[in-house]
Amino acid sequence: MESFVASAELRTKLNVKQPVQPASTQALLLTENPTLLGGPVPLLQNLSERERDMVLSHGQKRVLNRGQTLFNQGALHDGIFLITSGRIRVFYMAPSGREITLAYWLPGNFVGGPEIFGGGLHQWSGIATCASSVVHLPGKSMRLLVQKIPNLGIGLIEGLTFKGKCYSALAQMLGTRSVTERLAHLLLHLVELYGVKDRDGALISAGFTHADLAHMVGATRQWVTISLKRLQDQGVILCRKSNIVVCRTDRLAEMRGGE
Known part of the structure; x- marks a missing residue:
């Protein structure tokens, strides 16, 4: 690992004078709470x-x-990772091999908590879903820094608060919504974040595999594949290789509501 000196490019990305990033660059998570869709304020924003x-x-x-x-x-905690480019998926894997995705985190966010000062074991795993770069901030350094920089401590508290709400939102969705409702909700959310006007409807411009969708809604890849095929047969969506075009957002909204 090389020592990291803040570059002008990175300072520009994280500059407090920059506007807060739009929702599509903050976080992607399964939630019914609209206040969570934009993600937390970037850690170094203030x-x-x-x-x-x-x-x-x-x-x-x-x-x-x-x-x-x-x-x-299951690995030891040692501080946090500040994302500077790319996208990091945070997920849990059961002994059976089944996975559930908490969220996809983007530049400005940090991952690797909650024990930001080190110690304890990671309850989740983090993996890059595209070429990414991060800055590792060790626990001992973080403890010293928050004593010197109050706004850093506030940013960490706000970030951990947001993540706590993410855990709650995921538990609520898994416990109260059917998997069909969750899939409809996720497709609509992806349209909001990545939808591009298409002749057949709204093209989800970010590529997510059937396995990616399954990990977010708490289902198997096979179930998602069958469900997408059924939605296509009904004219609700159109699958083009690795892309999905949503043709009937009204029908997905009805499904999300349990109709």
């Missing part, structure tokens, strides 16, 4: 340039290829 440089000077840069693991469920 720090001065000097404070940001101080934080980043304690970090180490890591570059990840698509599919590369950032941290493993």
